[in-house]
Amino acid sequence: xxxxxxxxxxxxxxxxxxxxxxxxxxxxxxxxxxxxxxxxxxxxxxxxxxxxxxxxxxxxxxxxxxxxxxxxxxxxxxxxxxxxxxxxxxxxxxxxxxxxxxxxxxxxxxxxxxxxxxxxxxxxxxxxxxxxxxxxxxxxxxxxxxxxxxxxxxxxxxxxxxxxxxxxxxxxxxxxxxxxxxxxxxxxxxxxxxxxxxxxxxxxxxxxxxxxxxxxxxxxxxxxxxxxxxxxxxxxx
Numbered sequence: 001x002x003x004x005x006x007x008x009x010x011x012x013x014x015x016x017x018x019x020x021x022x023x024x025x026x027x028x029x030x031x032x033x034x035x036x037x038x039x040x041x042x043x044x045x046x047x048x049x050x051x052x053x054x055x056x057x058x059x060x061x062x063x064x065x066x067x068x069x070x071x072x073x074x075x076x077x078x079x080x081x082x083x084x085x086x087x088x089x090x091x092x093x094x095x096x097x098x099x100x101x102x103x104x105x106x107x108x109x110x111x112x113x114x115x116x117x118x119x120x121x122x123x124x125x126x127x128x129x130x131x132x133x134x135x136x137x138x139x140x141x142x143x144x145x146x147x148x149x150x151x152x153x154x155x156x157x158x159x160x161x162x163x164x165x166x167x168x169x170x171x172x173x174x175x176x177x178x179x180x181x182x183x184x185x186x187x188x189x190x191x192x193x194x195x196x197x198x199x200x201x202x203x204x205x206x207x208x209x210x211x212x213x214x215x216x217x218x219x220x221x222x223x224x225x226x227x228x229x230x231x232x233x234x235x236x237x
Contacts, residue, residue: 013197141176150177162190184223
């Protein structure tokens, strides 16, 4: 099942000194979701922010909070992020021994469940949990830092996961190095949710952010036109 393109700006690229203003700006600029990259300095080589920051910014927008947990262990913190206001909680297949259990816990908290895959992780890692998923996130950079170059090697993985998903109502999200220049290839491969940080927060005004979001969306939609010419898009979330 292929849904309409959603753009989820990553606040990791925002000006943290003005984070509240930045949230309001991307909301007004047409962001569909707000992507929150949580890093622990252990699973990935960087530290970003935790549940308290998400709780503080939650009242600033009604948009979906797409919380990407790059932490290990992850299970002890799921409830805190759910209570902080996450709508979608994505955990990494590589971050724990019991992925199925983690996904059950997210669903039990009333949240949508996602799995993230690092570049070296094959799509087979999600084969036996597909029916517990609302989202699959393919990392197109090695997680830990913003501003990295897109790894074209992941396009084939995206295509394979799109085939695996079939008619299931699962969003296929891509995160890492997304720009207007590669969004068409990502859309053509089957992704329907694009995370972009630096490419969205380039500029200083709402108008700049709106133009950046629109350019990525248009490119992604153009890339998938041949696949959708006989279909009607469907939005989930």
